Amino acid sequence: MDLAILGGTIVTMGSRGIIRDGAVVVESDTIIDVGRSDEIKRKYPRYERIDAGGKIVIPGLINAHQHAAMSLLRGYADDYPLREWLENWVWPFERHMTGYDIYVGALLTAVESIMGGTTTVNTMYHYLEDYNEAMAFAEVGLRGIIGHVCFSWRKDHDRKALEELARKWHGKVNGTIRVSVDPHAPYTVDPEYMRKLRAITSDLNEKYASSSKPIIWHTHLAETEDEARKTEGSFGVTFKNGIIDYMNSLGVLGGDVVAAHCVHLTRRDMETLKMRKVKVAHNPISNLKLASGVSPVPELLNSDVTVALGTDSPCSNNSADMFEVMKFTALLHKGVNKNPTLLPAEQVLRMATIDGAKALLWDHEIGSIEAGKKADLAILNFKKPHLWPLYSEVSHLIYAVKASDVETVIINGRIIMEDREIKTVRVEEVMERAEKAREKLLERLHSR
Ligand SMILES: [Zn+2]
Incomplete structure (x- = not known):
């Protein structure tokens, strides 16, 4: 038009x-x-x-870290520490989620995002063939990067899902859908598999992508204080200089990596983020809600690291509202640093627009209002x-x-x-479908 x-x-x-x-x-x-x-x-x-x-x-605002399908868990489990929240609440619930649930949850998040002025969402979740987040974004008309989250315990499944996701969706729907490879975190993806996922990403880029339209990485890094210890415990590795430095030692970091959180960083970690041009997705509301800590965003910005903003999941936020995220970002760092000049409004708006686009390697097409x-x-x-x-x-x-x-x-x-x-879907109907999906999910969960 x-x-x-x-x-x-x-x-x-x-x-x-x-x-x-x-x-x-x-x-x-x-x-x-x-x-x-x-x-x-x-x-x-x-x-x-x-x-x-x-x-x-x-x-349009750019949400650089989301798990769109998790809107079905909005308000399901609040006020727990991350580990307990994941292991006792989120993961048991998610084990009962079908492809259809993932699709319906993503429909709801897509609608909510657009109603709040967000036009691009970088989402990490499980890609299934029958129904998935990509279908939901395409149906609603939301631009996005759809990831498949990878874990050490399901390597064969991941390989097939990534291949299928890239083949079916990368660059599709008039170029509005891209895909990503999403190693969950250093404590759930062993070092060998991290390297393997790098090789898989290169292979997928060669087959389905181009340098102006790349398949990127989307992962969680340095979210909680005990992440280094958990990673050492899981895989028998040892490291002294922090989790980012460890990832770098595996040779997997680069300018195409979006690292969500980056809360607990050593000085060396910050230097590595800068050196490797890793993009940070800052999620202040989720970090506060799960009491993970506060990311040293002013220091990252001072070192010229690209910092984008994200909501994280609707279960740890609990909304997809990027205006809230921007306000929290502007206020949080002023408060904890006792310095009202940090993160001025203009800079925060850049983080949710043009810097978000840079983080997703999509800034030649989105992030600002300019001819072309x-x-x-x-x-x-x-x-x-x-x-x-x-x-x-x-x-x-x-x-x-x-x-x-x-x-x-x-x-x-x-x-x-x-x-x-x-204009693209009936919002009432999306809400009804989400409610039905939730009821059936709870039935399955309680009839174990
Ligand atoms: Zn997350």
Whole structure:
């Protein structure tokens, strides 16, 4: 569809900065022009118009760490330490999840994400052939990277799932779906298997991907204080300099690795992240909820490490709201460092847009509003008491906006939500399906 979005304030996150009374022109899936409204009206008189007068247009937000299917566990287990939470609650529940449950959970997260202005989600979960997260994202129209999470105890299964996922989905759905290889964590993936997964990733890239559209890695690293000890205990390895340094010694780190958390880092770990150009996905709400600690984000940013933002799962957050994540990010590091100048609003907005795109190696197509990029946009209504008066759009975006202020969302040039109505699926029906899936899951869980 050819579209001209006119009259809004365009927060480009690109070289044009903020354009007041601005306009964005979209042809098919691509932004072809960005400028002042009056010029654009003259240049493109016949394009279908969206009146964004008095509204704010931003690049769609990028959630760099999510487990989309886990929305079915939202509120199922709160207020436990990570290990107990995983071993006594999450994993037993998940053992009963079918492909269909995964698909329905991801449908729900996709809808929730879009309703909060998120247009790209990097999700790590189990890929099954019959139903999966990729199908759900494609159905709703959400852009995403769909991973398959790998564990030492199921190597054959992983190999088949990764091959199938890459063959069927990488670069598909008009280029909106990409895939990733997801070693779960250093304590669940043995050193030999880590290296093997690297080789598998190279092989999959050769067969199904290209340098501008790569199959990346998505993993959990340095989430909890005892991770090094757990890894040593699991695999009989020993190391002195921290978990990142250990991963580096295996030769598996690189610029295509998205490492979620990076909370407990040694000085050497931070140097290694920088040297290997590893991308960090910071999940402040999940880290706080599971009491994992606080990632040294200001130090990482000072060392020029790319830090993106994520919600983590709807069971450890418990929402997919990236506006909340941005606000927590801006506040948390000020508070723990007793320094109100850290993580200013502009920087945090970059982390959820252009730096998120860089982390996913997708920044030549998404993350900012610039001619030549894919049209992933969110339009917000600021004419509300909690967003009034207005001194700075960026300040409101970080400190005052709610997900419900997002009115319209465009992904890959398609209007997916207009005036808060999702166009691609019936939201009521998605919720009903999620409720039924939850009931059946609980039945299976309790009839063990
Ligand atoms: Zn996670």
